[in-house]
Amino acid sequence: MITLKGNHFQTDSIHGRHREKKPANALNDPIFLTSAFTFASLEEAEAAFSFATQDYVYTRGNNPTLGLLEERLAVLEGGGGAVAFASGMAAISAVLLSLLKPGDEVLAHSMLYGSSQNLVQKILPAYGICSRLLDLTDLSALGAAFSPRTKVIYFETPVNPSLEIIDISSICRLAKERGIKVVVDNTFATPFFQRPLELGADVVVHSATKYIGGHGDVVAGLAVARDPDYLQELKFGYLCEFGGVMSPFTAWLLLRGLKTLALRMREHEQNALAIARYLEGHPKVKKVYYPGLPGFSSHSLAAAQMSGFGAMVSFTVKGSLDQSRRLVNSLRLFQLAVSLGDCESLVEHPFAMTHRGYTPQEILAAGLSPGLIRLSVGLEHRDDLVADLEQALASID
Ligand SMILES: Cc1ncc(COP(=O)(O)O)c(C=O)c1O
Known part of the structure; x- marks a missing residue:
């Protein structure tokens, strides 16, 4: 595989991380509709299971069509990699649970998409994770709100449905001084209009159901980050075990959506x-x-x-x-x-x-x-x- 990185978003959205030679010389990538992948020997299987090789094992963990989508979105968001999920909420819930443990606290903007609000305000507290909703457009209020337990700041920008904009770089500066992770929902802007990782965010989440798919025919989610160790943990420690995996057909439709x-x-x-x-x-x-x-x-x-x-x-x-x-x-x-x-x-x-x-x-x-x-x-x-x-x-x- 080669990384074809152009100097422009449009080129990368069509070619970013492009397979050098596709099966049957096809112009488009095929959809790998397979649950499992076969091994020539037990030794080969063991090498794949221990991550000594990059061989595919099972589509809940990895699949070439999902991999291509993850790499393409990572190029577009300026990340080190991405993880594909069955929905935006599957991505958001896995990311928050991967970064928070009982006793920790998440600070979130006072206005969030309804299911994200439920997750933060009702579900996480039931697992011992404290959540506080506050106006993140007010940086002095945020400065005063940190506690030693604060581990994550979570928000959408533009905010659904108030369309307010939250200052990503300023929040990341305040968070970084305290070792707090910043997670940004970039669904409304898409990487075409906004790249939170370049402004200091640690993780970007998407409801790919929306503009990335673009045609109202899929439900899908993605998380993008810079840190390869975190991405490995998110995929094999959370996605794989929670099981909210994207279908390869959905990934193929999203690759098609990204081109336009x-x-x-x-x-x-x-x-x-x-x-x-x-x-x-x-x-x-x-x-x-x-x-x-x-x-x-x-x-x-x-x-x-x-x-x-x-x-x-x-x-x-x-x-x-x-x-x-x-x-x-x-x-x-x-x-x-x-x-x-x-x-x-x-x-x-x-x-x-x-x-x-x-x-x-x-x-x-x-x-x-x-x-x-x-x-x-x-x-x-x-x-x-x-x-x-x-x-x-x-x-x-
Ligand atoms: C900003 C935002 N984030 C996340 C979601 C959840 O995404 P999904 O419906 O793909 O789970 C939505 C859904 O409308 C949304 O508007």
Whole structure:
């Protein structure tokens, strides 16, 4: 195998870590749909089991299609390697459990994707791991929050669904002085717009279900890190034993998705910017949350930390919760569904759907409203998307 590393993301997303000669001289890599791999002798098997050779054993531990995806994503994120999981949550739970032991503490941002919030706030404490949620956009509050038990800081940036940006380098500087690991969920930005490892993070996690897959046809997760010893431990000490392994077919679809990631992200972003600007100027819209808008609170940090602003847009409408519910029900092109990052534009009501674990007090404390509407802006023509919002906004008082 050779490492074909171009000077550009687009080249690496197609060629990064490329097999020199593929079976049957195929242009595309085959899918290795096999549970187990055979050995010519017991000695060969023993060498593989003791990691004296790199021979494949069993797909829950390793598989060439999974390996290629892991290497390609590691190139794109600037990591030393990656581990593929059956879902974003499988990746996040394995990473947090691999870094935390009973008695340790994780500090996490006060707003997280609903299942991540449950994991951090409910599941980890049941195993003796303390968790505290705080506003990580406030670095002085973070500075005051560390305790000798703090071992991990965990957050998404941009945050789902508030779209706030968290300062990765500053947090990593504070963490490093204290030997604390920083884990960043890079799902919304993708490595095309943001590379947390280069800003000092220790581990990057992804719901690859979203932009990396890009077509709404897989559920998948990935973790990327620099340290090869940590990656070996994550794969063979956690993934292999917890068992949340990705299917080789899913890995193949993700490799296909990665080839067009740059192209899609640029177009997604242009559409999102047009929509955010349109919503910002609409008299029935109260507030638009999009890092690409110069008036958005995190805009300058986003411009410094990211090379693009992504395509997730949240907003609130003036009036009651009922009006925001009616607006969601009136959209036609934006389909009502969870998930994001697909070609199709999607709409959801986070605090009625993906984030329903948050109490009204927590929502208000985060500066948000229970009526917040979240858009995943897809790849349809932006004029059609704006027209859909126009007709839905016209339908409310
Ligand atoms: C930011 C973020 N992280 C993680 C996840 C979980 O990923 P998965 O659904 O692939 O388990 C999601 C799902 O929506 C998400 O939005």
